[in-house]
Amino acid sequence: MTQTTRCGFAALVGAPNAGKSTLLNRMAGAKLSIVSPKAQTTRFRVLGILMRGASQILLVDTPGIFKPRRKLDRAMVAAAWNGSDDADITLLLVDSRSGLTEAVQEIIDRLAQTGRTTWLVLNKTDLVPASALLPLTAAITEKLPVEHVFMVSARTGGGVEDLLDKLASSLPEGPYLYPEDDLTDLPDRLLAAELVREQIFMQTHEEVPYGTTAETESFQERPDGSVRIEVTIYVGRAGHKAILIGNGGQKIKQIGERARKQLAGLLERPCHLFLNVKERSGWDEERARLRAIGLDDVP
Numbered sequence: 001m002t003q004t005t006r007c008g009f010a011a012l013v014g015a016p017n018a019g020k021s022t023l024l025n026r027m028a029g030a031k032l033s034i035v036s037p038k039a040q041t042t043r044f045r046v047l048g049i050l051m052r053g054a055s056q057i058l059l060v061d062t063p064g065i066f067k068p069r070r071k072l073d074r075a076m077v078a079a080a081w082n083g084s085d086d087a088d089i090t091l092l093l094v095d096s097r098s099g100l101t102e103a104v105q106e107i108i109d110r111l112a113q114t115g116r117t118t119w120l121v122l123n124k125t126d127l128v129p130a131s132a133l134l135p136l137t138a139a140i141t142e143k144l145p146v147e148h149v150f151m152v153s154a155r156t157g158g159g160v161e162d163l164l165d166k167l168a169s170s171l172p173e174g175p176y177l178y179p180e181d182d183l184t185d186l187p188d189r190l191l192a193a194e195l196v197r198e199q200i201f202m203q204t205h206e207e208v209p210y211g212t213t214a215e216t217e218s219f220q221e222r223p224d225g226s227v228r229i230e231v232t233i234y235v236g237r238a239g240h241k242a243i244l245i246g247n248g249g250q251k252i253k254q255i256g257e258r259a260r261k262q263l264a265g266l267l268e269r270p271c272h273l274f275l276n277v278k279e280r281s282g283w284d285e286e287r288a289r290l291r292a293i294g295l296d297d298v299p
Contacts, residue, residue, distance in 0.1 A: 006055040008171035011087035015103035023154035055168035126153040189216040226270035
């Protein structure tokens with residue numbers, strides 16, 4: 001008897017810093033999306049491919065939805081809504097500590113207009129009293145019809161298995177869209193640039209991470225099985241370049257070392273990573289820069 005397979009897309013949508021990337025990585029059991037305590041870390045759609053029983057769950061991590069100002073911002077918000085529009089199930093992730101903020105309300109309003117299948121996922125529930133969760137659930141479900149409600153902690157993993165089980169049984173019947181051993185559809189070149197950018201978020205402060213982007217210029221397989229990668233970091237200001245390089249080049253060396261170790265673990269082979277920092281004012285308004293980091297052009 002042939003086993004029925006299921007396959008479909010579940011999009012993680014929410015305000016910045018709701019914990020979407022942390023939840024994606026927890027559900028996938030691997031580091032697929034960069035994570036930092038700072039908001040707006042994810043800039044484009046990231047797909048996690050997860051096998052659970054006879055189901056292939058395609059988890060889409062989207063940028064946090066916020067009021068856009070730059071072309072980069074507009075492209076990020078467009079990527080978030082495109083991820084939701086294409087999904088079989090939209091997972092509305094809400095930080096249970098922050099509650100029903102203005103940003104969450106705006107997302108709810110838009111989801112309510114689409115009429116798409118939506119599940120509510122309250123995150124960071126380990127950090128709030130249980131008595132606060134039911135009123136928050138009631139306030140949200142009053143404004144938006146949801147099929148299911150889950151209370152999870154992406155940080156500890158609490159409640160995540162239940163969410164995965166329900167997703168696996170709820171996706172439409174159909175063949176798998178990706179090989180069963182694939183983890184993500186992210187090209188290795190893009191993954192390398194993202195891991196460099198994650199270290200910039202982790203090791204620099206204030207506006208520096210938001211004023212930078214990373215692009216893989218070269219990705220060369222070597223005869224010994226290792227890979228040589230060159231990544232250029234673009235910054236908007238000379239001051240940011242100085243901060244990234246650091247005294248005697250110490251900061252950029254540290255960023256490169258940590259990114260290289262993570263990349264070697266993900267690619268399962270030795271990596272030689274070379275970083276170059278270039279000042280390029282207005283890079284966040286350039287079409288070529290946005291396309292290079294996986295974002296579609298927007299007006």
